[in-house]
Amino acid sequence: MATTSAALVVTSPGATFERSTIERRELRDHDVLIDIRYAGICHSDIHQVRDDWGGTTFPIVPGHEIVGEVAAVGPAVTRHAVGDRVGVGCFVDSCRECEPCKDGEDQYCLRGNVPTYNGRDYDGEITYGGYSQTIVVDENYVLRVPTSLSYEGAAPLLCAGITVYSPLRHWAAGPGKKVAVVGLGGLGHMAVKIAHALGAEVTVLSQTLSKQDEGRRLGADHYYATNDKATFKTLSGTFDLVINTVSANLPIDAYLGLLRLNGTMVNVGAPAEPSEFRVFSLFRGRRSLAGSSIGGIRETQEMLDFCAEHGLAADVEVIGADQVDEAYERVLRSDVRFRFVIDVATLASA
Template structure:
């Protein structure tokens, strides 16, 4: 994506508003430019004047994260400005897989300098390269979580080869897990759910699972040893017995995390040696892959299981999420946001 004009305007405007005094430099006399000179920014960032000048001309594609961090410090960016620069760099590569999280809850400056409203926007103007077409057969309330949980599970299932003849296990039967079951089944894989209890077994089988096991039963791990080509872990817990789950992989099998525990996880590396197992992770997917996922869901009749709530139910819904009392995604009716604000 050619966003050189936007990069140039952003960096020049930030350089102009940063004074030498603020940057810890002598103000001097006979300054022709407001703010810092390019040479001063380059010195503060530890890069050559030629390199910084090239960045300011818009050639930000390929700049390393360490260089971008150095520019942020030199120009004294706040969290939103730093996130916006990172987003410009990703846009220049044509790859926007995530929205950077910043201090005010993930909102980054829009093209006109205003702060975006994120998922709570009622209207949005967006570059056509980042627009998705929602097939008519998918209701909007069911499509919304597909843009998060759907692509989060679709991408690794495709990448690690879920297909006929493959055995796929899904750990967890929540918002991510129930979609993983539907998607893996539609891809033709033999699907097994590994859940702490059998409480959602009927749902799992209805969504397409061929087998359903309770991981609270130690016999499960003996029965399923050396079974799966792919295990997709949707649970965000560092307390899982990862060695036990890894033992369920057959030769060249992969254990892939889409759940994101806040604490470090641990397992014995030697567990990987047996059967040449792999341990990996996946975050989300590209715009092109997200469109592919939406089309795949439409073709196979896949939609998220949702409960639509109004804005005044958000706090109660959050408490229910903490109690795991949702099947399987809450969706906020944005037409109710105005009423909640008033």
């Protein structure tokens, strides 16, 4: 039998959140029912709620940074048990048959993976995310949350953490490598922590020096302001890897100029408008401009274990269910250090 779950719902672009109920499917053989404890607020939640990228299906329940406890399992589940600490990230199914899926790169499923929210299951049912009390997910897409990680600190790892961990691993950030992180927000602060833990020399590139002390605390070796034109001259040809975490258009050519021979600039932020650059900026130094999308289930578990081993978690501000609209406005003003996390228990009393 399907169950109902309290949730925060937006019914149209620009509307505010309202409390409502949604249906969660009856447990299938391999399904896990999760009582959600905390759900992180990702910038992409804001884009989709406001239909910035187009294609949002309303009503929408956002949230793909989900942590909680297993409340029930289907009869064939072997990976998780009732009471386990678990998490759910950006997708809840994939075809499992294409080459990327078989290689553990299911985030790039050729059929298209099933987003945790604002998507459709392969049977056509709309998916609803973690701004809710429960969620039902196939066991193969449920992550184990190590006991050393707090629920609230772990929640943003399911998107922000894996979004930066994946390119840092793929482009071999580590000892002897110089990594620049553009932006010190939800994604950027985790990029600094993880790159530092991997052993890279880390530089933060932010508009101003206002967060310099925090950047150093997080593990940055250097900190430069991009509103100072001298920065781009000083750092010309310096970095092996530039991770761009901001969701706004940048002067891409200027940032490509920061790369050394064979360096790569990877974009993980997602501006609503197209970006522009000159191909000649790539010719100089055989530079590459790339993008990276979250990570697969296997790599996400690896990331969680890595963060637990190194004592890494997101810096968060915990809010109640009645504060989400305000939190969205604060995110857009960059007024958060560094990630909002909803205490889902407040849904019952908000």
